[in-house]
Amino acid sequence: MAKEKLKVIKEADLNNNCPECFNQDLKLTFYQKHTYGAFFHKTTNEITNQIVCRKCNSMIYPVKWTDDIERMFDYYQKTVVPEKKSAKPTFLFFIILLLMIAIVGIGVYFFLGGTIKV
Numbered sequence: 595m596a597k598e599k600l601k602v603i604k605e606a607d608l609n610n611n612c613p614e615c616f617n618q619d620l621k622l623t624f625y626q627k628h629t630y631g632a633f634f635h636k637t638t639n640e641i642t643n644q645i646v647c648r649k650c651n652s653m654i655y656p657v658k659w660t661d662d663i664e665r666m667f668d669y670y671q672k673t674v675v676p677e678k679k680s681a682k683p684t685f686l687f688f689i690i691l692l693l694m695i696a697i698v699g700i701g702v703y704f705f706l707g708g709t710i711k712v
């Protein structure tokens with residue numbers, strides 16, 4: 595089973611008021627989803643975000659956003675540059691690939707009679 599991991603691609607401190615405790619210490623974080631399998635490491639285009647108040651440790655969901663928070667979110671969302679979507683093979687993939695090539699080579703060698711005449 596592939597493991598999924600969210601990697602931080604941008605963090606920003608916001609000076610807007612928290613809707614819960616009215617403190618001005620919010621943190622906006624953008625994440626990009628990566629999946630790690632046995633044969634491939636994939637980077638996806640999926641980007642998520644989260645706003646957390648550092649004082650009361652509550653997550654600020656979009657329903658509770660004020661106009662100021664929404665403006666700041668839109669600004670920082672435009673500055674996010676995610677990694678390109680990609681799939682990179684792992685070391686295990688290359689080992690299995692080399693074993694398969696060796697097996698096919700040995701099979702061809704024995705199929706031809708075991709002797710190669712030049």
